[in-house]
Amino acid sequence: MVEPPPLPEYDRFHSAHVPELRPDHIPLRWEPLRYGNRARVRDYTCDCRPTFYELCHSGGECFIRRTRRLNGQVLVDECMRGRTARTLEAWTRLLAGEAG
Ligand SMILES: [Zn+2]
Numbered sequence: 001m002v003e004p005p006p007l008p009e010y011d012r013f014h015s016a017h018v019p020e021l022r023p024d025h026i027p028l029r030w031e032p033l034r035y036g037n038r039a040r041v042r043d044y045t046c047d048c049r050p051t052f053y054e055l056c057h058s059g060g061e062c063f064i065r066r067t068r069r070l071n072g073q074v075l076v077d078e079c080m081r082g083r084t085a086r087t088l089e090a091w092t093r094l095l096a097g098e099a100g
Contacts, residue, residue, distance in 0.1 A: 016095055018053065018097065018100070022098055030077045032078075033078045039063075041054045041056055051068045052066075053094060062082065063079065063081035063087060
């Protein structure tokens with residue numbers, strides 16, 4: 001039997017990848033996740049990376065959820081809970097490597 005060729009890169013379904021944080025990035029203050037996991041996810045980064053992010057909406061508030069897979073553990077925290085405009089700005093910066 002012939003091995004199927006590996007999938008070309010464009011055949012994988014990757015979402016946005018967060019670039020390396022720039023040295024002059026704005027530090028975000030990550031806090032323990034509140035209200036469990038009940039939230040609507042509006043946008044997300046690719047989970048092929050050990051750390052991925054989700055832009056969430058819950059109870060009229062917006063926030064960024066971070067999931068980190070470290071040594072077999074899954075750590076989840078959040079930041080920028082509050083008004084959509086402010087959270088969205090942080091999200092845009094995070095996607096550009098300007099905040100994290
Ligand atoms: Zn990916």
